[in-house]
Amino acid sequence: MSYISVKEASEKWGITERVVRQYCADGRIPGAFITGKTWNIPDTAEKPGRKPRRRKTPEDLPGRLTMEKENGISGGIYHKVQIELTYNSNHMEGSRLTHDQTRYIFETNTIDAPDGSLNVDDILETVNHFRCIDLIIDQAKRPLTEALIKQLHLVLKSGTTDSRKSWFAVGAYKRLANEVGGRETTAPEDVPKKMKELLSDYKKREAVTFEDLLEFHYRFELIHPFQDGNGRVGRLILFKECLRNGIVPFIIEDDMKLYYYRGLHEWRNEQGYLRDTCLAAQDRFKIYLDYYGVKY
Numbered sequence: 001m002s003y004i005s006v007k008e009a010s011e012k013w014g015i016t017e018r019v020v021r022q023y024c025a026d027g028r029i030p031g032a033f034i035t036g037k038t039w040n041i042p043d044t045a046e047k048p049g050r051k052p053r054r055r056k057t058p059e060d061l062p063g064r065l066t067m068e069k070e071n072g073i074s075g076g077i078y079h080k081v082q083i084e085l086t087y088n089s090n091h092m093e094g095s096r097l098t099h100d101q102t103r104y105i106f107e108t109n110t111i112d113a114p115d116g117s118l119n120v121d122d123i124l125e126t127v128n129h130f131r132c133i134d135l136i137i138d139q140a141k142r143p144l145t146e147a148l149i150k151q152l153h154l155v156l157k158s159g160t161t162d163s164r165k166s167w168f169a170v171g172a173y174k175r176l177a178n179e180v181g182g183r184e185t186t187a188p189e190d191v192p193k194k195m196k197e198l199l200s201d202y203k204k205r206e207a208v209t210f211e212d213l214l215e216f217h218y219r220f221e222l223i224h225p226f227q228d229g230n231g232r233v234g235r236l237i238l239f240k241e242c243l244r245n246g247i248v249p250f251i252i253e254d255d256m257k258l259y260y261y262r263g264l265h266e267w268r269n270e271q272g273y274l275r276d277t278c279l280a281a282q283d284r285f286k287i288y289l290d291y292y293g294v295k296y
Contacts (some may be wrong), residue, residue, distance in 0.1 A: 001031070003040040013047040023048050050258045059295045062140045062243045069137055074107070077292040078137075082106050084249050086129040086241065086289050089232045092257050095122045102126055121160045129232065130154050136240035144241060146199060152233045162228055174227040181265060185224035209244040213238055214274055218267040248289070248296045250281035 006024075012018045024032045024039045028048040032041045039106050058064045061077070066086025068078035087102040096119060097105075104112055105126055111118065132155050139148055154171025162168045169175055173191045176182075198219050205212055217238050224230045235252065242249035252260045256277055289296050 001045045004043045006039050006041070009041045009045070015047070016101055039212065050154050059293070061289065061294050061296065062137070064292070064294050065137045065140070065243075069134060075186060077288060077294055079106075079237075080292070081251075082130055082133055084253070085133060085235075086126055087237050088251055090122070090125060090129060091254055092225055092252065093229075093231055095119075095125065097126055104205070106130060117181060121162075125156060127162075128158060131155050132232075132236050133239075136236055140240055140243040142244070144199065144237065145200070146188075146195060147198050149195075149225075149233065149237065152236055153229055156229050168227050173225050175222050176227065178180070178224060178227060180224050180230070181219065183265075185222065191223060191225045195225055198223065208241065208247075210278075211243055211271070211275065213245075213247065214267075214271070214278060216241070218264055218274070221264055248282050250278055250285050252277070252281055253284070256281055 002011070006017050006020045013020070020041075021039060023029050024034070024041065024288045029041055029045050032039055033047060034040070058067050064076070065078050065081065066072070068076045070074065073079070083099070083103045083106055086106070087097070087099050088100075090097065092286065100112075101111060101118075104110065107124065111123060132152050133156060135148075135152065142148075150171050150173075157163050157168075157170045163170045167175055172186050173195070177187060179185060202208075202212070202216050217234055220234050220237065221230060239249045239251075241247075259273065259277040263277050266273050285294065288294075
């Protein structure tokens with residue numbers, strides 16, 4: 001093999017001799033070696049490409065969530081949201097998985113059950129909820145649509161026992177009447193109309209406020225458009241719309257659920273119950289944002 005000097009490589013590649021020496025010292029020219037103070041460079045060596053510039057870490061929450069999701073970063077705010085939102089939202093609806101089990105599934109894609117058997121639906125809906133969170137992050141800046149709402153339900157309930165029931169509509173509106181907290185909800189035949197009215201009213205708002213989101217959430221839960229999974233889909237929508245409208249999102253944690261349910265029940269008479277509960281949850285989420293250096 002023939003070798004060329006630093007000067008010759010400099011002329012060949014159109015760069016300074018100093019840069020060529022630095023490439024050699026950094027090991028970026030395969031086969032180059034030093035004799036005394038002289039670098040010997042293979043004459044077949046090609047000019048090293050530029051190192052990709054390190055991207056600045058996004059400081060806003062949607063940007064940070066997207067970056068951490070796409071790069072598989074562990075231990076950040078994306079990791080935190082996946083575990084906390086999934087555990088708390090599923091637990092409110094009766095999931096028996098512990099916080100540690102939820103975290104373990106997310107981190108390892110396996111399950112540890114030292115204390116007995118686990119419900120397969122609890123596991124499936126946990127994994128599916130992780131996928132729902134990815135979906136709302138991907139769609140964070142896009143307007144809320146009926147198609148996205150149905151897609152969230154489809155992802156959440158796919159593969160579950162409910163999905164194998166002939167009368168259960170996965171990713172579609174309910175076919176049978178249901179109640180929530182002992183209260184009547186919208187009749188199945190009226191759901192499509194009520195949902196279109198809800199979304200139409202919501203889209204008319206030029207600047208969405210925190211109270212607007214709570215009003216939307218109350219009306220969504222009152223319609224209860226799906227046979228099951230309404231609470232989780234509703235809270236996923238809340239999180240997404242907070243991201244889209246520059247509002248600090250929040251997670252209703254286990255010790256807040258009774259206040260949250262009361263707030264929904266009393267919304268038409270007293271909005272302060274739900275507002276105060278969600279503001280308290282928002283304050284907790286701000287602690288996460290401060291820890292991870294995310295601006296709000």
